[in-house]
Amino acid sequence: MPIQVTADLQENIRNFEELFSDCADIKKRNIKVGKNLQEECYIAYIEVALSSVDWKDSAVGKFLGKLRTLPEEELAAYVKNNVEDISDSQPFATIEDAAQAMLTGDVLFFLDGYNKALKIPDKGYPSRGVYETESEKVIRGSNEGFSESVKLNTALIRKRLRSPHVKVKESFAGRRTHTNVDLVYMKDLIHPGMLKEIEKRLGEFEIDGTLDSGIIEQLTEKRKYSPFPQFQTTQRPDRAAMAILEGRIVLLSDNSPVALILPATYNTYIQTSDDYYSRWEIASFTRALRYLASFMAMVFPGLYLAMTNFHTQIVPTDLLLSLAAARQGVPFPAMVEVIIMEIAFELLREAGVRLPGANGNTIGIVGGLIIGQAAVDANIVSPIVVIVVALTALCSFAVPNEEFATAFRILKFMFIFLCGSLGFFGFLTGLLVVLIHLSHLESFGIPYLAPFVGADLNGYQDERDTFLRLPLNFLKKRPVYTREGARTKLKFNQPKEKEKK
Amino acid sequence: MFADNWKISLRQIKRLFVMDIFGISSLILPGIFSTLTGADGILCLTLGMAGGMVLLWLIGANLKHIKTDYYSYIKDTVGQLLGDVFMVFYFLYFVTLCGYVLNQVTMLVLTWLLPEGSWMGVCILLLLLAVYASMRGIEGRARVYEIIFWFLGIPLLIMLFLAMQEVDTACWTPIVSSGGAQFLEGTIAVLIFLLPLTALLFLKPFCQKPQQLASCGRWAMFLVIVLNALIYLILVGVFGQNTMGILKRPIITLMGMVNLPGGFFTRQDVLMTAVWFFALFALMNTGIFQGTLILKDLCQQCRGSWALWATAVLAFIIAKGFFEYNFLTEVFEIYQSHVALPGMFLILLILLSLHWAKERKPKKEGITDV
Numbered sequence: 004m005p006i007q008v009t010a011d012l013q014e015n016i017r018n019f020e021e022l023f024s025d026c027a028d029i030k031k032r033n034i035k036v037g038k039n040l041q042e043e044c045y046i047a048y049i050e051v052a053l054s055s056v057d058w059k060d061s062a063v064g065k066f067l068g069k070l071r072t073l074p075e076e077e078l079a080a081y082v083k084n085n086v087e088d089i090s091d092s093q094p095f096a097t098i099e100d101a102a103q104a105m106l107t108g109d110v111l112f113f114l115d116g117y118n119k120a121l122k123i124p125d126k127g128y129p130s131r132g133v134y135e136t137e138s139e140k141v142i143r144g145s146n147e148g149f150s151e152s153v154k155l156n157t158a159l160i161r162k163r164l165r166s167p168h169v170k171v172k173e174s175f176a177g178r179r180t181h182t183n184v185d186l187v188y189m190k191d192l193i194h195p196g197m198l199k200e201i202e203k204r205l206g207e208f209e210i211d212g213t214l215d216s217g218i219i220e221q222l223t224e225k226r227k228y229s230p231f232p233q234f235q236t237t238q239r240p241d242r243a244a245m246a247i248l249e250g251r252i253v254l255l256s257d258n259s260p261v262a263l264i265l266p267a268t269y270n271t272y273i274q275t276s277d278d279y280y281s282r283w284e285i286a287s288f289t290r291a292l293r294y295l296a297s298f299m300a301m302v303f304p305g306l307y308l309a310m311t312n313f314h315t316q317i318v319p320t321d322l323l324l325s326l327a328a329a330r331q332g333v334p335f336p337a338m339v340e341v342i343i344m345e346i347a348f349e350l351l352r353e354a355g356v357r358l359p360g361a362n363g364n365t366i367g368i369v370g371g372l373i374i375g376q377a378a379v380d381a382n383i384v385s386p387i388v389v390i391v392v393a394l395t396a397l398c399s400f401a402v403p404n405e406e407f408a409t410a411f412r413i414l415k416f417m418f419i420f421l422c423g424s425l426g427f428f429g430f431l432t433g434l435l436v437v438l439i440h441l442s443h444l445e446s447f448g449i450p451y452l453a454p455f456v457g458a459d460l461n462g463y464q465d466e467r468d469t470f471l472r473l474p475l476n477f478l479k480k481r482p483v484y485t486r487e488g489a490r491t492k493l494k495f496n497q498p499k500e501k502e503k504k
Numbered sequence: 505m506f507a508d509n510w511k512i513s514l515r516q517i518k519r520l521f522v523m524d525i526f527g528i529s530s531l532i533l534p535g536i537f538s539t540l541t542g543a544d545g546i547l548c549l550t551l552g553m554a555g556g557m558v559l560l561w562l563i564g565a566n567l568k569h570i571k572t573d574y575y576s577y578i579k580d581t582v583g584q585l586l587g588d589v590f591m592v593f594y595f596l597y598f599v600t601l602c603g604y605v606l607n608q609v610t611m612l613v614l615t616w617l618l619p620e621g622s623w624m625g626v627c628i629l630l631l632l633l634a635v636y637a638s639m640r641g642i643e644g645r646a647r648v649y650e651i652i653f654w655f656l657g658i659p660l661l662i663m664l665f666l667a668m669q670e671v672d673t674a675c676w677t678p679i680v681s682s683g684g685a686q687f688l689e690g691t692i693a694v695l696i697f698l699l700p701l702t703a704l705l706f707l708k709p710f711c712q713k714p715q716q717l718a719s720c721g722r723w724a725m726f727l728v729i730v731l732n733a734l735i736y737l738i739l740v741g742v743f744g745q746n747t748m749g750i751l752k753r754p755i756i757t758l759m760g761m762v763n764l765p766g767g768f769f770t771r772q773d774v775l776m777t778a779v780w781f782f783a784l785f786a787l788m789n790t791g792i793f794q795g796t797l798i799l800k801d802l803c804q805q806c807r808g809s810w811a812l813w814a815t816a817v818l819a820f821i822i823a824k825g826f827f828e829y830n831f832l833t834e835v836f837e838i839y840q841s842h843v844a845l846p847g848m849f850l851i852l853l854i855l856l857s858l859h860w861a862k863e864r865k866p867k868k869e870g871i872t873d874v
Binding site: 313317319425426428431432435436439442450452455456458459460 | 513514515516613617618621626629630633636637639640643644645646647648650651652712768769770771772774775777778781782785
């Protein structure tokens, strides 16, 4: 049963302090207000969330200052009638709601004779601010990255999409964390069904806490046993804005610099922001390279095993001889050799990620150069396997999305086992398994393999932005995720058309 | 939204049928032609295409009258009992085809890719894959083949183009030299390989634009016949008719002989086997899918997964039979040419005639009333 805020200040203080007993970080202060300082009010806030240095200049400071100029009998009426003068201030009728509002980083204000608790905004929780992204680096384009504050992240998107059609739907996830989850979308572009679907899925679970968008991602995915992610992730506001312009929905979660984008397809994971900022030739070249990299990151060690262990007739004799010479003295079968090197590499990668910056780089050099060379010298692995594993790793790094690349890293082991034991038949079998799985997979109603499949749904327009990124004047339509009737994104004005003719 | 709507596009249907017909026909037809008709194989292909056009016309004419699905149409036209008999006929066709192709693709793997492998292991693995592919309906299957169509098609066309340099056109003659019986046999063989097109009849509920199903079939058939003609001309030109007759799978042998410019890769037969592996797998999958669909219609109380597994097990038993007993392959050939082929035409003709008769009847009555 919620406790109502009453006009009796002492009762409100009692109820509030009972709720926040033993909370040393919550500051509660009784302050005298009114012309003669005869009236009492009560404010509560999280210690670091209120700007104590410029207290006088803050909204709370100014508000209290104003109350000290008014006669005591007019205070309650003033607060009641003028609360909306303060931007984002909000009255609450129950202690629980008011407490929840304070926990978002704002200040709570109680006044004798006023039967509401007033939330007054202040600087909120400390956050990192806008920094450069650590991942998804681009050669051309903005370097701004999302931070841990959902409000800041929303603003970064809004800064890029200055349209009233951009809507932000706020909800909360986590029974104990009350984490802000914002859905950002362009109202006139999205399929309404898609918004309903994500809202439905968000409402389908109840969890104690969501400390990162990754938890929401896993709980709302439809195919939970697939190694492939069904949400695209990004730390770049421009990528998120671009997705919104394509009729997709961006999910922002407080305390997480990673935004989720839905729906996602194989093609969207391969795209990067600067694909559209750079000239089409280089964009197409790098795009095709990334597609190849995603494939090779999965199959390269397996193909090596199939070709050297089962189908040596494919390989020219000279190369075969040099491969055999390189393997001389290595005691392990080729498959074991590849697995040892792959696991060693995965260990290096994991160690590099966990160690602090400079140490991480060191471990990469130590691992890559010294351990690799030592392993070759000790005849534990052959130099060709080191090359295969290194190339595979390069391929996986070339995939722009970390979660997506991880799927290939895992599947790589399946291919190693299949090709190592069944040769090229194993490769074909593995390929079929992956293809069938991907063809069954979908993300919010969109086939994962779109637009390679179902391209007819958008008049085959989406195929212009796949392996190759055609010049921008060919990309006049938004992808199939956009609501029908709102798919034109580029058109040339009449004079330009005439000039062209 | 779009996915899981159980509808596939015309492009997907075209590509699926190209894969279905091309794989098995390009693998087996050249061998048949070389022993039966020599260079006249091209004429058999042309005549076979004409027969295929008739088949597709019958399919198209019947498709126009199908309101919901083929089984309901059959039942409405010929009654429940005969309808069930027809459906059993289709089931037997698809399940035996599936078993035959399963054995073929297993043998292909064991001959070219995994000579030391076990038939049982390869066969079961392929069957499980086919079941996995069919589990979530036609959409997933159609998407797989929509995607890999050009990945297989482009290398194949490049290889065929490179093989053309080796062709000795003198081997293309003499033409019109074989007897009428051989001609007929060759043409019937072509028609048998076009029979999977009858699966179009069952696709109406799954197609976004069902009115264009027959034209999809025509497109697929035309492309496959052209490819087969090209392959046959190249094979005859490269190997000569006598050598080709003794080769097990001449098209794959040809792939192993083609020299790529630069000369780095010397043998591509293993890599190019992928084309036939995927194509045969597609046909096997069609057999399982259609068999399951028919079984579900015939036994409506049965659950979908039950029908799928039953079809798969039956296909496995048939494949095992083909592997163990060579005479069964001959029996299968006789079944295809003497039962399946005439049966397919006959059923379509009966259905069409009865439907026309039914349509005319009320009109005549109407005229008398006036």
